[in-house]
Every structure is written in C-alpha cells, then in structure tokens.
Amino acid sequence: MPTGRRWSPLARALLPVATYRPAAHLTGRWADRSCTEETHGFICQKDTDSSLSPSPAAWPPAPGTELSYLNGTFRLLQKPLRWHDALLLCESRNASLAHVSDPYTQAFLTQAARGLHTPLWIGLASEEGSRRYSWVTQEPLSYVSWQDGEPQQPGGCAYVDVDGAWRTASCDTKLQGAVCSVNGGPALPRRISYHGSCPQDLADSAWIPFREHCYSFHMDLLLGHKEALQRCQRVGGTVLSILDEMENVFVWEHLQSSEGQSRGAWLGMNFNPKGGTLVWQDNTAVNYSNWGPPGLGPSMLSHNSCYWIQSNSGLWRPGTCTNITMGVVCKLPRAEESRFSPSAALPDSPAALVVVLMAVLLLLALVTAALILYRRRQSVERGAFEGARYSRSSSSPGEATEKNILVSDMEMNEQQE
Numbered sequence: 001m002p003t004g005r006r007w008s009p010l011a012r013a014l015l016p017v018a019t020y021r022p023a024a025h026l027t028g029r030w031a032d033r034s035c036t037e038e039t040h041g042f043i044c045q046k047d048t049d050s051s052l053s054p055s056p057a058a059w060p061p062a063p064g065t066e067l068s069y070l071n072g073t074f075r076l077l078q079k080p081l082r083w084h085d086a087l088l089l090c091e092s093r094n095a096s097l098a099h100v101s102d103p104y105t106q107a108f109l110t111q112a113a114r115g116l117h118t119p120l121w122i123g124l125a126s127e128e129g130s131r132r133y134s135w136v137t138q139e140p141l142s143y144v145s146w147q148d149g150e151p152q153q154p155g156g157c158a159y160v161d162v163d164g165a166w167r168t169a170s171c172d173t174k175l176q177g178a179v180c181s182v183n184g185g186p187a188l189p190r191r192i193s194y195h196g197s198c199p200q201d202l203a204d205s206a207w208i209p210f211r212e213h214c215y216s217f218h219m220d221l222l223l224g225h226k227e228a229l230q231r232c233q234r235v236g237g238t239v240l241s242i243l244d245e246m247e248n249v250f251v252w253e254h255l256q257s258s259e260g261q262s263r264g265a266w267l268g269m270n271f272n273p274k275g276g277t278l279v280w281q282d283n284t285a286v287n288y289s290n291w292g293p294p295g296l297g298p299s300m301l302s303h304n305s306c307y308w309i310q311s312n313s314g315l316w317r318p319g320t321c322t323n324i325t326m327g328v329v330c331k332l333p334r335a336e337e338s339r340f341s342p343s344a345a346l347p348d349s350p351a352a353l354v355v356v357l358m359a360v361l362l363l364l365a366l367v368t369a370a371l372i373l374y375r376r377r378q379s380v381e382r383g384a385f386e387g388a389r390y391s392r393s394s395s396s397p398g399e400a401t402e403k404n405i406l407v408s409d410m411e412m413n414e415q416q417e
Contacts, residue, residue: 069108073182083157083171086178088119095180097123099135107169110164121178124158196334219258219327225306228266228328237269237332252314262327264308
C-alpha cells in the first residue's frame with residue numbers, strides 16, 4: 001500500500017477490494033501465507049470517535065457526483081439505460097463509457113456495482129455478429145476480467161456485474177446504470193454521429209448536443225413560464241419538449257448535476273381546448289409522458305395550467321402558471337454551422353433591444369437621405385446637359401433671317417443663268 005498520501009473515504013472503502021497481488025487476476029483475492037517468511041503492507045483500523053462529527057457517507061455517491069480514482073475521473077449513471085443510450089449520455093458530458101485498463105480500476109468498478117446493487121454498462125462492445133470485443137475508446141484490450149465462458153453474446157455489449165465479473169448481454173437490454181470515464185481535455189470524437197451541429201456560445205448560452213437536437217440549461221435562473229418562453233424564442237428555440245424516455249433520462253441527468261436553486265425546469269407544453277389534449281409549442285401532440293403520482297387530474301387540463309420536470313426525480317408535475325418560477329431549458333434542432341452566429345440572437349436586455357432598434361432606424365434614415373441627395377444631384381446634372389445641348393443646336397432669329405436671304409439670292413442667280 002502506498003504511503004505518504006491521504007486517502008479519501010471512498011478510496012479507504014476500496015482498500016479491501018483492491019489489495020495488491022502480483023497476478024492481476026488475483027487482485028482483491030484473499031490468500032494465506034507464512035507470517036514470518038513474507039513482508040506485505042498493512043491496514044490499521046480503530047473505532048470511530050463519537051465526539052467528532054460523522055463524515056459523509058462515502059457510498060453510494062449522490063447522483064451526478066464525479067468520482068476521482070487514481071488518474072481517472074468517473075461518473076456513475078443511475079438510470080435505466082440501454083448500452084447505446086448510456087454511450088450517448090456519457091458523450092453529452094464530454095465523456096465515454098468507461099474502459100478498464102488495470103486491476104485497480106476493476107476494483108473500483110466492482111465496488112461501484114456492489115454499492116449500487118446493480119450491474120453497470122462499460123465501454124466494451126463487439127462488432128455485429130462477432131464475439132470479438134473492443135473498447136469504444138479504441139484502446140488495446142490489455143486487461144480483462146471475463147466471467148468463465150464469456151464473452152458469449154455475438155454482437156453484444158459488456159457490463160460489470162455486482163460480483164465484479166464481466167458479462168455480456170444484448171445491447172438493447174436495459175440495465176439500471178453505467179459508468180462514464182470523464183475526459184478533461186478537448187471533446188472526444190463521437191461513436192454515434194448526427195447531421196448538423198449546435199451553436200457555440202449563442203446568446204451567452206452553452207449548447208449540449210443530444211441526438212438530433214441541442215439543449216441549453218439555465219437552472220441558475222428562476223423565471224415564470226412566460227419569461228421562459230420569451231428567453232428561448234430570442235435564441236430561435238423553444239422551451240423544453242420531451243418526446244421519449246431516453247430524452248427524459250438525458251434531461252434528468254443534466255438537471256441533477258446543474259448548479260442552481262431551481263427545483264425543476266419548465267416544459268413547453270400547453271392545453272389545447274379544441275382537441276382537449278396537451279400539445280407542445282409546435283402544436284404536436286404529447287404522446288410520451290412521465291407524470292409523477294397522483295398523475296394528471298382533469299382539473300389541471302386548462303389554459304391556466306403549466307407543467308415542469310422535477311430535478312431530483314425526472315418526474316413531470318402540473319401546476320398553476322402564476323407565482324411559480326422554474327429553471328429554463330431551451331431546445332433547438334441541429335443545423336449547419338453557418339446558421340449559427342452571435343448576431344443571430346437578440347439581446348436579453350430590453351434596453352439593449354431598444355438601442356439596437358434605434359441604431360437600425362438611424363442607419364435606414366442615413367441610407368434614405370443619401371439616396372435622395374444622389375437622385376437630386378443626378379437631376380441637376382441632367383438639366384444642365386439638356387440646356388447645353390439646346391444652346392448648341394438652336395440659333396437666334398437674326399441668324400435665321402440671314403440664312404433665308406442667302407438661299408433666295410442663290411436661287412435667283414440660278415434662274416438668270
């Protein structure tokens with residue numbers, strides 16, 4: 001055991017699991033040895049001091065908590081997920097499904113699965129129809145901890161079970177958790193790509209891509225429903241709509257880890273009295289829902305009702321639109337990068353909006369004045385040109401008379417001859 005360093009409560013909890021043995025596959029196993037012929041590290045234990053404040057529980061960690069272990073940082077997803085959904089959720093946090101490179105990381109993940117009482121997806125999958133498994137991060141498969149007989153699922157995905165063994169299952173199987181390995185550097189290439197991109201710092205908002213849409217979380221703001229609609233409209237988006245279970249899980253995961261005092265975020269839905277149904281802002285029907293108990297009563301189906309998603313549970317709640325403030329999540333579809341620019345968004349402040357409008361009006365006035373002056377100048381120059389041409393082509397009455405006399409004399413001379 002290394003000395004000269006302080007161990008976190010979580011690391012201390014892992015020590016019995018991660019006891020070092022020379023053979024990697026024996027890491028964490030117990031063995032009997034001679035008490036006098038070998039030397040090993042040791043662990044001290046003593047009773048807790050009742051006079052001291054109890055330390056926070058090391059396990060299980062709070063949802064959304066990032067855990068540092070050795071040289072890595074991990075995030076545990078505690079939600080029902082298929083393998084590809086878990087991968088997308090990790091990638092939305094600039095992370096990837098975890099890879100296990102050594103017995104110490106294996107011990108950490110074993111403790112995680114055991115503490116949560118559920119198997120956890122890891123970033124190990126096989127090609128379609130094959131039993132050849134590889135890490136999604138494309139790192140070499142130098143360490144394994146397969147259960148005897150595994151891998152046995154062709155075209156499947158791998159998970160760490162509660163006993164620490166790696167097993168395989170169909171990638172469409174729903175497990176109750178997964179492990180992300182957080183990347184501290186630039187964004188990683190995504191295994192699953194979608195057409196289009198998300199804006200960069202549009203209207204001071206950070207946009208997170210997920211499937212075909214982009215999301216901007218503002219859980220530090222507490223706004224009424226009407227103000228939330230206006231804020232999202234200013235960036236060309238809509239207030240959050242949730243169309244299926246995976247999108248709800250994605251939103252819930254990000255709400256749990258968002259800093260702010262908000263207890264939830266507004267949903268961009270309202271009641272359509274003509275059809276007697278709930279619709280999203282674009283008037284599409286609400287076909288998926290996740291209402292918390294006791295559900296949605298008839299009294300909450302009115303134009304005076306508003307709806308939101310809870311941060312701590314991911315459940316939907318109905319309520320009145322007045323005297324309630326929530327966080328805001330704006331949503332817009334992916335698009336070509338050329339469509340996104342800071343100038344595409346209107347300013348948040350009404351005063352700034354007035355300044356922009358006044359500047360536009362002033363610019364229009366200057367252009368109009370310049371156009372009028374230009375046309376007047378063209379008209380004056382055209383008049384002067386016409387006058388000069390007339391003066392060159394016309395003659396005085398005296399000159400005309402002299403020309404007539406000259407012509408008459410020439411005719412008379414011709415007759416005499």
